[in-house]
Amino acid sequence: MTETVEVTGRGYGKLIVFGEHAVVYGRPAVACSLSSGAVARLSFSDDPGWTVSHRSRPLSVDDRAKKAVSELLAVFDLRSDELRIHVDLSIPVGAGLGSSAAMATALARGAAELRNLDISSARKLVDRAVEASEAVFHGKPSGIDQRAASGQGFFSFRRGDDALHIEPLEVPDFRWVVARVAPSPPTSEMVASVAAMREEKRESLTSVFDDIGSIAERGAAALRQGRWSRVGELMNRNQVLLASLGVSSPALDRACEAARQAGALGAKLTGAGGGGCILAAAGNEHGVDEVLCEFGDVYSFVLPTAEHGH
Numbered sequence: 154m155t156e157t158v159e160v161t162g163r164g165y166g167k168l169i170v171f172g173e174h175a176v177v178y179g180r181p182a183v184a185c186s187l188s189s190g191a192v193a194r195l196s197f198s199d200d201p202g203w204t205v206s207h208r209s210r211p212l213s214v215d216d217r218a219k220k221a222v223s224e225l226l227a228v229f230d231l232r233s234d235e236l237r238i239h240v241d242l243s244i245p246v247g248a249g250l251g252s253s254a255a256m257a258t259a260l261a262r263g264a265a266e267l268r269n270l271d272i273s274s275a276r277k278l279v280d281r282a283v284e285a286s287e288a289v290f291h292g293k294p295s296g297i298d299q300r301a302a303s304g305q306g307f308f309s310f311r312r313g314d315d316a317l318h319i320e321p322l323e324v325p326d327f328r329w330v331v332a333r334v335a336p337s338p339p340t341s342e343m344v345a346s347v348a349a350m351r352e353e354k355r356e357s358l359t360s361v362f363d364d365i366g367s368i369a370e371r372g373a374a375a376l377r378q379g380r381w382s383r384v385g386e387l388m389n390r391n392q393v394l395l396a397s398l399g400v401s402s403p404a405l406d407r408a409c410e411a412a413r414q415a416g417a418l419g420a421k422l423t424g425a426g427g428g429g430c431i432l433a434a435a436g437n438e439h440g441v442d443e444v445l446c447e448f449g450d451v452y453s454f455v456l457p458t459a460e461h462g463h
């Protein structure tokens with residue numbers, strides 16, 4: 154086998170501002186891609202193998218990730234034992250910031266380039282490959298992470314019966330703060346726990362999902378207009394509804410409350426919950442960052458344009 158040139162693919166992380174979990178059941182949600190996420194480098198090699206790192210520090214690769222990657226590569230008729238692969242993540246893993254979709258998108262885009270596909274076939278296969286990989290991590294993904302991983306600003310997202318409804322949202326720059334409060338259980342577990350609760354209490358969960366969907370719609374309008382107090386108020390209400398689905402935790406609740414006390418206009422968990430991150434609408438209130446440092450790693454993002462971790 155001859156060594157080939159190395160190709161590079163990129164994928165992006167995301168923040169869900171409104172609507173996680175209800176989005177799995179067809180309700181609208183709002184998210185924003187981050188400007189960083191994952192960079193994958195791939196080449197055909199006689200010395201195959203793959204490594205993953207976070208900001209250049211090596212990460213261990215578990216069986217689930219191995220399965221996800223081999224399913225992803227199979228879409229391109231590729232095998233991991235013929236490739237040298239390295240993925241570097243710039244967002245934390247398993248924190249609700251979309252690291253799995255960012256990694257899958259970076260790898261799939263790299264694989265499409267290795268195969269020299271034309272743009273339209275590449276797009277189709279990348280979509281299919283990321284979907285296959287996300288199914289391993291999420292069980293029943295809504296597709297919102299996958300959409301964000303392709304890289305764009307704010308957008309509203311709804312999964313219809315046979316089509317995705319995606320609308321880009323023009324949102325003024327604003328500073329958001331994310332704190333990683335606790336390790337998070339796998340997204341598939343949290344999605345399954347909501348599904349189990351829905352089996353038992355279908356009517357009340359339908360109304361919770363409807364309320365979350367309506368918050369996401371009103372939140373999209375408030376974001377567009379830069380009405381940050383309104384955005385914050387809707388985030389707080391979204392958090393109460395997420396807690397009623399059993400996906401918050403005492404630590405997440407405490408961190409949200411501390412962020413509000415420090416001046417955030419609103420705060421909620423972001424992603425699948427059970428642990429992971431909270432998102433606070435912080436604006437110029439830098440005391441929010443300080444107070445959240447007591448809970449874990451803090452990241453500050455001016456979205457949709459820039460981001461800084463600290």
Ligand code: PMV
Nearest residue numbers: 173174249294295340424425
């Ligand atoms: O990937 P996470 O952990 O940010 O969760 C994604 C959001 C969920 O709504 C919980 C699942 C989904 O597929 O939309």
